[in-house]
Every structure is written in C-alpha cells, then in structure tokens.
Amino acid sequence: MNDVNKKQETASVKPPEILYENDDFIAVNKPAGLLTLPDRFDAGLPSLAGLLEKRLGKIFIVHRLDRDTSGLILFAKHEQSHQYFSQLFASRQVEKYYYALVNGQMPEEKGRIDAPLGEHPVRKGKMTVQKKGKSAVTLYEVSERFALYNWLTVQILTGRTHQIRVHMQSCGHPVVMDELYGTAHPVFLSAIKRRYHSGKNQEEERPLLSRLALHAYRLHFPLPSGEHFSLEAPLPRDLQATLTQLRKHGS
Structure with missing residues (x-):
C-alpha cells in the first residue's frame, strides 16, 4: 500500500465505539478491518491503539483481536491495571465469548475442540494444528441452523x-469469508432467498457480508475488588443484517 492510500485509509477510519470506561481500563467495540496495533507487516496503517492514544494518551495492550474480527477489546490505562489484566488473561481467568457464522452443518449441537496450534512451517502469519504445538481449546454451541450455514x-x-x-x-466448517483458512465467498441474498430477482435496472448485487464472520461479543472477569464484571459488544450492522436475512430465507 502506498503513502497516498495509507493517508486515505487513515482519514476514513471512524472513532471507535467506547462501550465502557473507568480510571483503570477502557473497553471498545472494534470494527472489522482495523488493526489492534500495527505490526511489521502493516506498518503505517491506522490501528485501534493509535486512535485511542490520540484521545487518551498512552494506553497499554492487554489482548488482541485479528484485523478482520470485530467486537469487544479491552485496554489498560496505566501500568498497575496493565499488570493486573495481563495476569488475568495469562492465568485464563477471563471468559471470552464469540459469535461465528460457519459454513455447513456442525454434526453436534455442542462440542469441544482440543487441538494444539503452531505456526505454519512455510507461510508466515498462518497457524496450523500441530501435535507439538501450544495447547488450544475451543468450546462451541450451535445457536441457529440454516441451509448453508450455522x-x-x-x-x-x-x-x-x-x-x-x-x-x-x-x-471442516471454516468461518464464513475466511480467506486464509477457508474461502473468500461473500454472503449474497440471492444465494439464500428463493425466487430472488435483481430487477432489470438494478446494479450488480452487493453482498450482505463481505468480511470475516467472527465477532467477539462478551468478556467476563473479576475486578480487583473481587466483583465479577461482564461486558458485551452489540453485533455490527453487516452481521446483524446477514443474520436477519438468514432467519427469513436461509432455512
């Protein structure tokens, strides 16, 4: 990406939606397509951390979301809270929940995937299931079934x-629109609605969803006081619109 395109992308980024803020931390609903913070592959691109630092000054990274994943992310506002929340995440005391639209039909209503992960031996930035990888455990539950997706x-x-x-x-059920681990096929209304007609004068059909269908919606964790605290991030418009159309036509 050249400097002109980087400046244009930076200018088009909207201020992040703040879900909760106190003296210790701030929770934000990250839009899809925005980096949590720049890395060596995307130097110069806008990031959520950069946008928040313009408003708050120095902030501290506690955890990350992939660039194409939307949803709830938390930042510490000073060194003491950074140390506290980093320890919470490291010791797995934070419950992390996501919504995902996946391709095909899951065979079970609930499941546990316990498969260690490691870096791809050839392709940088990609992960694979490896016997000698780091422990990784995912729990899932099918909330709704549609003809093409769950x-x-x-x-x-x-x-x-x-x-x-x-x-x-x-x-065998990759997340919808996962270009790295699945396919880059967007979700179109014409694919799920019977007798779909675009109309003679209508422009080329726009997809309902054209990004990774993964949203971090809930965090649950203890505060230093011992009180348990929960935060949730509402679904972004594109995912909500897709889900609405699937409920109408996708069964």
Missing part, C-alpha cells in the same frame, strides 16, 4: 493466534 456461540479457553479460525477449519 450460527455458533464460541468460548475459547486459551488465546492462541487465529484459534477459532483454525479450529473451525480443522473440523
């Missing part, structure tokens, strides 16, 4: 890179 509620007990995406691929 809508899942997912809980990850570990926090490995691309964990849900790799685990769903490993069981």
